[in-house]
Amino acid sequence: MASILFGQRNLCVFPLRRHILDEVYQHGPYNCTIQRRWKKPVDSARTRLEGRTRDHKLDKLMIQLKNLRLALDLHELISQQRNKYASLQLLSRWRHEVGLNIEIGAFLKKYPHIFDIYVHPIKRNECCKVTPKMSELIAQEDAAIRENELAIAKRLKKLLMLSKDGTLNMHALWLVRRELGLPDDYRCSILPNHQSDFSLSSPDTLTLITRDENLAVADVEEWRAKEYTEKWLAESETKYAFPINFPTGFKIEKGFRGKLGNWQRLPYTKAYEKNELHPIRNIERLEKRIVGILHELLSLTIEKMIPLERLSHFRKPFEMEVNLRELILKHPGIFYISTKGSTQTVLLRESYSKGCLVHPNPVYNDVVALMKWTVHFGFLRSTIRKADASNGRLLASLAEAAFLTGLEKNSWNPDAIVFNSWQQYGTHILATLMRWLHLQSPGKTLRYLSESKGCACMRWRRLGLASDFSVKNRMSDL
Known part of the structure; x- marks a missing residue:
């Protein structure tokens, strides 16, 4: 009956939407357009990478480390020059390398504590050199690396x-030398x-x-012993377990905790054990062994991270x-x-807390000291404390002007600082001067000359000027 009712001859009974039925019969009832709606969503490593739960603190750390690497690469290029300086024209040629x-001049001016830009006295062109503090x-x-041989x-x-x-191949070792804390001339x-202990059996192989x-004790083994003794957990719960630390906002689906508990209790051949002695035929145990090897490899690095490639x-x-x-994305509580x-970049989640390394080492401390010099304060714009510089305290006004100049990327934001000090002090000079400093002069610092006098000195070297402001106020005014 249905075939007769919906036949091609009886379509005149249904004049509406006839063209739609014609297209269906022309291309078949299961054409590509209809099947596209029923297509199963793709679940791959790429889609899981895009849909993973982000850790913004670790992402911010990677941005800071990128700026540090760029600054160190420029330092290396400048240090290779004969007189330890290079012109901006020459540096612009190395920008892509x-x-x-961005333009080389814009990058150098972001970090006045690292790069000193000046006009050459003879050639009269803009040159750049590394500041003594950065060197x-x-x-x-370098000294910390040498001392930790x-x-x-x-x-x-x-x-x-x-x-x-x-x-190990020497080329692979050379690629991760910085992650392992090796000097460039470690060979x-x-x-x-x-x-x-070591020998070069061939020019490209270390044996x-x-x-x-x-030494055949993995870092996770020490964590398991600590968990077993301090938290009084059962041996079956800690013998093959890994530390789990999910990022903020991670969605735990139904049945996930049970699967995670079963995986934590799953036995496997540990990282320093030979796989030939205990051949693995279970794919889950093989993957868990690889997770253990990756965990130990990241634990051996200085910053507990390594590029994925x-x-x-x-x-x-x-x-x-x-x-x-794909394996790393399966374990978001262990890796990120x-x-x-x-x-x-792959990071070991348990080694970081609030974007900082939990157990730093001397080399990492020096890296952090270098990274503090390359932090672009523009990223702090939404988190800085807003203040009014016209609250009746001149010293506080100068302090806020010096502080906010670096944070606001030399742009005046009236919501951050109000330059109406003339209403409090009866003069336009201070308001005009503070606004000029805030807009034009980068790299200003605030110094406390002595607590007894409570003086503040703001100095800048934009146009070769120097000015001191001394105010006999108490340091509590800050």
């Missing part, structure tokens, strides 16, 4: 013990001092000579021949992939 997507901080970092050798030894046959400065079983050089020697990005900083 360093990775800058001192970089020298301190034994720790570096221990780290290299554990890294070779993770590999299948105790060997000449460190390896010859530890010939009983471990002696295996130290005392460089992990591909360790897939074969560490027997991690799976899709690493940040796409900030023009690259995808």
Whole structure:
């Protein structure tokens, strides 16, 4: 009956929407347009990466580290010059080699504490050199690396013990030298001092000579022992468990906790154990072993992070021949992939708290000291404390002017600071001067000359001027 009613001859009974039925019969009732609505959504590593829960504090850290790397690359280029300076015209040619997507002059002026821009007295062109304070901080970092030679050798030894046959390609080691805290000349400065532990069997292969079983203890094993003794947990709950720390806003679906508990209790061959002794035929146990190897590899780095693309050089020697990005995205409580900083970087979540490393080391402390000099204060614009400079205290007005000049990227925001001090002091000079400082002069600092007199001095060197403002107020006015 239905075939007769909806036949092609009886379509005149339904004059409305006849053209729609014609298209259906012309291309078939299951054409591509109709099937597209019923298509199952794609679930891949790329879609999971785009839909993951973001950790904004770690993303902000990666942006700061990117700016630090750019500044260090420019420092290296400038230091290679004969007189330790370079013209802005020459630096602009190296802009793309360093990775800058803005003008070189705009980048250098963001960091006046790192780069000193001046006019050459003879050539009369703008040149740039690194400030003495920045050079001192970089020298301190190099000295910290040299002083930790034994720790570096221990780290290299554990890294070779993770590999299948105790060997690593020198090119792969060179790519992660900064993450491991190795000096650039480690091949000449460190390896010859530890010939009983390492050997270069070929020019491009580093081989471990002696295996130290005392070092075959993963970082997660120490965490498990601490959890077992301090929190009185059952051995079955901690023997194969990993520390879990989900980002803020992570959505826990129904049944997720049960699956996570079963995965935590799943036994596996640990990182420093040979896989040949305990062959794994279960895919879940194999993936958990790879998670353990990745966890230990990140624990051996200085900043507990490593670029995702460089992990591909360790897939074969560490027997991690799976899709690493997909595996990492399966465990958001252990790892985090940040796409900030023009690259995808894997971070160990348990090692960070509020965007800072929980257990820093001397080399990391020097990196943090360098990073503080490259923080672009424009990112703090929405979080700074708003203040009124016309509250009747001249010293507070000068302090706010000096403070907000760096934070507001040399742009006057009336909501942040009000320049109507003439209403309080009866003069337009101070208001005009503060506005000029705020708009025109970058790099101002506020100094306390002495607490007894309570004086404040604001100095700037924009046009070769120098001015001191001394006010006999109490320091509590700040």
